Amino acid sequence: MTTYNNQSKLLAAVDCIIFGFDGLHLKILLIKRGFEPALGQWSLMGGFIKKNEDLDEAATRILKKLTGLEGIYLEQLHAFGQPGRDPIDRTISVAYFALIDIHQYEKQLSNDYHPEWFNLNEIPKLIFDHTLMVEAAKEKLRYKAAMHPILFELLPNKFTLPQLQTLYEEIYSASLDKRNFSRKILSTGLLIRQKEKDKINSRRGAYYYKLDKGKYEKKFQSFLNIIPNSHKLR
């Protein structure tokens, strides 16, 4: 025997939870579903896995299709396979989460999907089990960002410490001491201070920083413990 008979085949899809940060709030990108079932309802961006495609490839393709962006932080979250999660046909969906620079995205536009950004606490009703997926993604983001320097992925190339701090504060609904924050972040050695300042958000101006990409690759696994008492998070 060199085939698997009698095993039932099913559909496999990928869904993407796309996070963005507008400077004030953490958001996710949703689309209005363009086909039945549930046409016109809010949904994560997703698609079926093609015949000769790896899962990561499929997620990358789908992300690009919606945002036009490549080279994005993308990580597999979890596979969801409840029978009946898609009412039409048995489908397993592998969820991915992505972190993008929302302003980069805005430059790309171009969309048949009518995507919109939603604040995390204002997510509308979503199709299927997408609400579950979003919850899982939020939790994973909080978990992971407490220990790894990934939140840079949500910011532009150049960013200021106050911007970064606001991002952390938003994600953990916490307020942080800026002295301790700056010391901790800079002590990683991952940031390089630029000469220019951001003069938009304050009179005095805040220094821009860039990621030291080389060190970033190497130190990615360094735990950060940015959030005081992050061990008390759930």
Place this chain on the structure above:
Amino acid sequence: MTTYNNQSKLLAAVDCIIFGFDGLHLKILLIKRGFEPALGQWSLMGGFIKKNEDLDEAATRILKKLTGLEGIYLEQLHAFGQPGRDPIDRTISVAYFALIDIHQYEKQLSNDYHPEWFNLNEIPKLIFDHTLMVEAAKEKLRYKAAMHPILFELLPNKFTLPQLQTLYEEIYSASLDKRNFSRKILSTGLLIRQKEKDKINSRRGAYYYKLDKGKYEKKFQSFLNIIPNSHKLR
């Protein structure tokens, strides 16, 4: 339209990485594959997902089929979907890892699969991408156990601190100070000391401890940081 036409269906499977600890070494359970392709080669225990089965259910079923055990610690690891990973037919496999008390398992026996335990550094060549899965599982176990109290799952109901310490030392290839270890573990409040001692491994005897199940559920997310400098692990 209320069907998905033109989408290619595929097979979906579950594979389990089953960890056990014999008191000295961390091991995983492998079987000799009983059907083509690759009949007779070493493999993870797995199986196809049935028509009306959730992923977690499938993993539980497969774990029970091999070990006879229920109520086991089981967690989804990652979905693997390289086209061609299974040479016969396109198959996506969702890998799960399980932690079992190896002695419980030995009581169950009964097996058509000729399973054997292998030390982690003596894993034979495995079929398909199973070696990859095992690597991912090892990494995840080390990652997770550094912060969450899950290693109890590898031990019997009653266990001693020296046993637990040996387990940590094995997993992290580290040697730990027993005074600091005991203080740290006991400070979680998760362990209840029993009156009896284990007199098998020493003349004096070591106190048995049991998990405080109630607190365990609640404090599961408490980070432990058992391993000094665990943040330097990759």
Place this chain on the structure above:
DNA sequence: ACAAAAGTGTTCTCGTTACACCCATGT
């Protein structure tokens, strides 16, 4: 001159580490 945000240093506390001796028991 003043309002608004950026930047910076020090002290205290508490958890982590390093370290050495006595205890209980079977032979």
Place this chain on the structure above:
DNA sequence: ACATGGGTGTAACGAGAACACTTTTGT
């Protein structure tokens, strides 16, 4: 009596937390 492994306390250190004032500059 002694060998073997189990159990415990303390001092030094370092990372994290708390905390307030000065600087810059546009209006």
